[in-house]
Amino acid sequence: MQAAFFVYTDCADLPDFLLALLPTQPLQKQPAQGVFLRYDERGLSLCKAGEKGVVQVDFAAGAAEYRRTKGGGELIAKAVNHTTQPVVWDATGGLGRDSFVLASLGLHVCTFEQNPAVFALLADGLHRAQKQPALAPIVSRITLIHDNAAQQFATQIAQGKPDVVYLDPMYPERQKSAAVKKEMAYFHELVGLSEAQNDAELLQAACAVAKKRVVVKRPRLGDFLCNKQPAYQYTGKSTRFDVYLPTGTQIA
The missing domain is CATH 3.40.1630.10 (YhiQ-like domain)
Structure with a gap:
C-alpha cells in the first residue's frame, strides 16, 4: 500500500x-x-x-557516480547484453540508478515509474543532471514515463518493442535480517512492497513485449520472481540477474 x-x-x-x-x-x-x-x-x-x-536522486555523487566512472555496472551490462546496443525498458524506475548505469553504457532507456512522489524525485534528479556537461549526454538517453508499466506497454509498443525489459521489484524484508538501511526504510514507507499479483502481471507483460530478453534483479540468495525459473543467471556477491527469454527467442 x-x-x-x-x-x-x-x-x-x-x-x-x-x-x-x-x-x-x-x-x-x-x-x-x-x-x-x-x-x-x-x-x-x-x-x-x-x-x-x-x-535524493543525485547522479553526480555517491553510488551513481562510482558506477559511472569505475565500471560498477559490469554485471548488469552482461545481463542485458549491452554490446548489442539493445533498447531497454526499465519497468520499475525507482530512483533511476540502474537506468542511469544502462544509459552510461550508451543504451537508450525508457524508464517507467508510477508513484508520483518517486517520479518527481527522479525527474528532479534528471533535471539537475542535464545541467552538468559530463552527465547531460547520458541522461539525454533516458525517457521518463509516469505510468504503470504493465498497463502502458500496449500503448508504448506503437513506437516499437524493446529488445530488453528490465525489472527490479521491491525485495521483501527478511524477518531475521538486519534493519533495512534508512534509505530503503523511507522508500518502503512511501511506496510499500510490491505485491505478488502485481509482480506476476508485470513479469507476464514484460515477457510478452520484450523482443530478446527480460532481466530481473534479485538478491543473490532470493527466490525467483513469482517462483518462475529463468533461462539463465548472472550472479554477483550480493545481487543476481535472472534472464527470461520470450517464447521462440534464442539466447543472444
Missing part, C-alpha cells in the same frame, strides 16, 4: 516542472510525522519527520 505524501518547501517557489508533476500544493510548514518531500536549494528530497537523513 502506498502512503499519502506532502511537499514542504523552504524556498519561495517550486519550479514549474515540479508543480506540474506533483498532485498536491506545497506546504510552508514541515509535516509533524511520516515521510514527505522537501524542496530546497539542493533540489527535491524524500525525508522523514524527526530524522536527519534524506533520500
Whole structure:
C-alpha cells in the first residue's frame, strides 16, 4: 500500500516542472510525522519527520557516480547484453540508478515509474543532471514515463518493442535480517512492497513485449520472481540477474 505524501518547501517557489508533476500544493510548514518531500536549494528530497537523513536522486555523487566512472555496472551490462546496443525498458524506475548505469553504457532507456512522489524525485534528479556537461549526454538517453508499466506497454509498443525489459521489484524484508538501511526504510514507507499479483502481471507483460530478453534483479540468495525459473543467471556477491527469454527467442 502506498502512503499519502506532502511537499514542504523552504524556498519561495517550486519550479514549474515540479508543480506540474506533483498532485498536491506545497506546504510552508514541515509535516509533524511520516515521510514527505522537501524542496530546497539542493533540489527535491524524500525525508522523514524527526530524522536527519534524506533520500535524493543525485547522479553526480555517491553510488551513481562510482558506477559511472569505475565500471560498477559490469554485471548488469552482461545481463542485458549491452554490446548489442539493445533498447531497454526499465519497468520499475525507482530512483533511476540502474537506468542511469544502462544509459552510461550508451543504451537508450525508457524508464517507467508510477508513484508520483518517486517520479518527481527522479525527474528532479534528471533535471539537475542535464545541467552538468559530463552527465547531460547520458541522461539525454533516458525517457521518463509516469505510468504503470504493465498497463502502458500496449500503448508504448506503437513506437516499437524493446529488445530488453528490465525489472527490479521491491525485495521483501527478511524477518531475521538486519534493519533495512534508512534509505530503503523511507522508500518502503512511501511506496510499500510490491505485491505478488502485481509482480506476476508485470513479469507476464514484460515477457510478452520484450523482443530478446527480460532481466530481473534479485538478491543473490532470493527466490525467483513469482517462483518462475529463468533461462539463465548472472550472479554477483550480493545481487543476481535472472534472464527470461520470450517464447521462440534464442539466447543472444
